[in-house]
Amino acid sequence: MICKSAYPLIAALFLATWTASVAEPGDRLSLHTRRRVEISPGSGVYRVVEETRGWDAKRTAIVICDMWDQHWCKGASRRVDEMAPRINQVVQEARKRGVLIIHAPSDTMKFYEGTPERELARAAPEVAPKTPLLRWCNLDPQREAPLPIDDSDGGCDDTPQCKTGLAWTRQIKTIQIQPGDAVTDSAEAYYLLQQRGIENLIVMGVHLNMCVLGRPFSVRQMLNQGKNVLVMRDLTDTMYNSRKRPYVSHFAGTDLMIEHVEKYLCPTITSVDFGAHEPFRFSEDTRGxxxxxxxxxxxxxxxxxxxxxxxxxxxxxxxxxxxxxxxxx
Known part of the structure; x- marks a missing residue:
């Protein structure tokens, strides 16, 4: 068993190892992206554009957003439990290929205090950002239309709705944290990317209409900083109550959010690009x-x-x- 007092030294060794090899190219990731392009300005009509992009694995990071051990909404917890094994498979494959894995379970940093993975993120020196780093990135009406789903009630689709609160203490155990990974829930993620010359980011986790877009380590923030961002569309979920606008099923609401991202923010990919035979689908999603x-x-x-x-x-x-x-x- 490793003594906690040795954690900072271990983190420094990981950091030195990476710094020595950061300029070396890694595996070439072949990513099949999807985005939506307006046919003509102001038409409101979009066409789907699918492309294949090649990213250097050593200049790519995966951010796992808020995959907590427990959520205040039972339905949300159930879907996290079901999705977590696929996320773990994806990060295992990505890690082998040289992708940096950043675990970002917000509000739980005390649980990881003193671990090599937490110290690795904390050790990244602050650098001047392109735009001010925000603790939360709200929707910018100059870039995005309003969200297509109404989450004003918190988005829990259980009946009766669950009581809100901080139910989480750590990331769900199913997603393994390995040596060389980083743990953070702040703008440290940006500093770490800059330190390692990483320009490409793949975001997965929950919830797409909230934390996946707004957190300081996630989509809007990294787009503001000029990073190339992709969302893994089959490994996310929404906080959406189907009894609210636009009165569609929970999973149809998630699809609407994916379309929103593809129109206004960034392209998406699926876990098939990291070895899965087919995109992940929740067992409760019986559409089609x-x-x-x-x-x-x-x-x-x-x-x-x-x-x-x-x-x-x-x-x-x-x-x-x-x-x-x-x-x-």
């Missing part, structure tokens, strides 16, 4: 899968089923609002 309803009990034929099209899973309140808009035209 035909569902059957057993026949009434009085019917004698046991093989009779009714196939329910996906469209019927859209809440009636949403359909009603769309009908009203059509009539208004």
């Amino acid at each position: 899968q035909p569902q059957t309803i057993p026949p009434p009990a009085h019917q004698s034929h046991p093989a009779s089923f009714v196939v329910v099209p996906f469209a019927l899973h859209v809440p009636l309140a949403y359909l009603g609002s769309r009908l009203a808009m059509t009539r208004a035209r």
